[in-house]
Amino acid sequence: MSIEILGMVGTKEASETRGSYDDGPAVDTAYLTRFARAHDEAGFDRVLIGYGATAPDGFAVAGHVLAHTERLGVLIAHRPGFVTPTLVARKLATLDQLSGGGRVAIHHISGGNDADQRRDGDFADHDTRYDRTAEFMQVLRRTLTAEEPFDHEGRFYRFEGARSSVRPATAAGIPLFFGGQSAAAVAVGTRHADVYMLFGEPLEETAERIALLRAEAAKHGRTLRFSLSTRPVIADTEDAAWARAEAIAAETRRRIEAAAAVGASTHLWTTSNSVASARMQEVAARQQVYDERLWFGVTALTGPGGNSSGHVGTARQVADALLRYHEIGVDTFLIRGFDPYEDVVAWGEELIPALRAGAARVPAPV
Numbered sequence: 001m002s003i004e005i006l007g008m009v010g011t012k013e014a015s016e017t018r019g020s021y022d023d024g025p026a027v028d029t030a031y032l033t034r035f036a037r038a039h040d041e042a043g044f045d046r047v048l049i050g051y052g053a054t055a056p057d058g059f060a061v062a063g064h065v066l067a068h069t070e071r072l073g074v075l076i077a078h079r080p081g082f083v084t085p086t087l088v089a090r091k092l093a094t095l096d097q098l099s100g101g102g103r104v105a106i107h108h109i110s111g112g113n114d115a116d117q118r119r120d121g122d123f124a125d126h127d128t129r130y131d132r133t134a135e136f137m138q139v140l141r142r143t144l145t146a147e148e149p150f151d152h153e154g155r156f157y158r159f160e161g162a163r164s165s166v167r168p169a170t171a172a173g174i175p176l177f178f179g180g181q182s183a184a185a186v187a188v189g190t191r192h193a194d195v196y197m198l199f200g201e202p203l204e205e206t207a208e209r210i211a212l213l214r215a216e217a218a219k220h221g222r223t224l225r226f227s228l229s230t231r232p233v234i235a236d237t238e239d240a241a242w243a244r245a246e247a248i249a250a251e252t253r254r255r256i257e258a259a260a261a262v263g264a265s266t267h268l269w270t271t272s273n274s275v276a277s278a279r280m281q282e283v284a285a286r287q288q289v290y291d292e293r294l295w296f297g298v299t300a301l302t303g304p305g306g307n308s309s310g311h312v313g314t315a316r317q318v319a320d321a322l323l324r325y326h327e328i329g330v331d332t333f334l335i336r337g338f339d340p341y342e343d344v345v346a347w348g349e350e351l352i353p354a355l356r357a358g359a360a361r362v363p364a365p366v
Helices: 029-042 058-067 085-098 114-119 126-145 183-192 203-219 238-261 275-286 297-302 315-327 340-349 351-360
Strands: 004-009 046-049 073-078 104-108 150-153 158-162 176-179 195-198 225-230 310-313 330-335
Touching: 004 029, 004 351, 029 058, 029 340, 046 058, 058 073, 058 085, 073 085, 085 104, 085 126, 104 126, 126 150, 126 158, 126 176, 126 183, 176 183, 183 203, 195 203, 195 330, 203 225, 203 315, 225 315, 238 297, 238 310, 275 297, 310 315, 315 330, 315 340, 315 351, 340 351
Parallel strands: 004 046, 004 330, 046 073, 073 104, 104 176, 176 195, 195 225, 225 330
Antiparallel strands: 150 158
16 A cells, blocks of 8 residues: 655754754755755655744745755645635645646644734634634635636635636645644544644554544545654664664753753744644653654653654664554655754665555555
């Protein structure tokens, strides 16, 4: 059964252990180009382009990535509510046409940080944001697929004679990704998403989430694909990989303490009120290693704020660990590194080929 492998690009070199999101120019064009091409050459299918209320525009970044790679696709994160779904549909379809087709997807995040939402003028509460996302995704999909103009009147959007003259370049269209683990999120994602994104939780918890989401989607006559996010830490030997993980944790701790000493805030360990981030913190509080090699050492340090768990070992060991998720229904893996560029290059040598070869041997779920 085939898999999709996602990476993540940034417009400057920064992670928990290197660089800074807050210092220097926000866009290093040469680095972005080199980083995107490294993903292309390593065999990734797409790269996620993140969203933040003070970050460079994701659609512009996506256009640069598409123009400077041969086959790499993009997954553009955005928050519904700031741009109308009809306009987003035309932006996506235009990029898809210009890129040669089949290279554009969109990821819907309804916002897990109230302060960051307010930076862009959004003061809606948690459940209202998800209600808005549901209507946004409904109209977006209709705009991308409707043959004739249509009217729409809902709680958040009203359109008369809406249509797009530009369509996705392939019959597969623009895949709609979605993330969120609250009850409100589950109600939206199971009804409207193509791919439901999950953080890197232990196998047992992931299997439980997939079962719940599948059951909810089935109520609407739908099936879902599932994506798992992880931060692999690999080395030539298992001992060396664990030593590297401990070094990553130590540097993360040092940087947190240094920032606290001068009263500085940092983009890297901002708080979040999302249910998904809270679940990660609960898992990290119980223990730091699950299923032999799923490591929460950085999660425990940085607090709720996103994807921070990772699988540790040799490339072959990490591939085998990820394939266990594939056996329970995950068909997309989002992998990004603590040493962003260097990790991408290294993964292309062994991890990605091993993942694809192993996935080809996994039978499709019944």
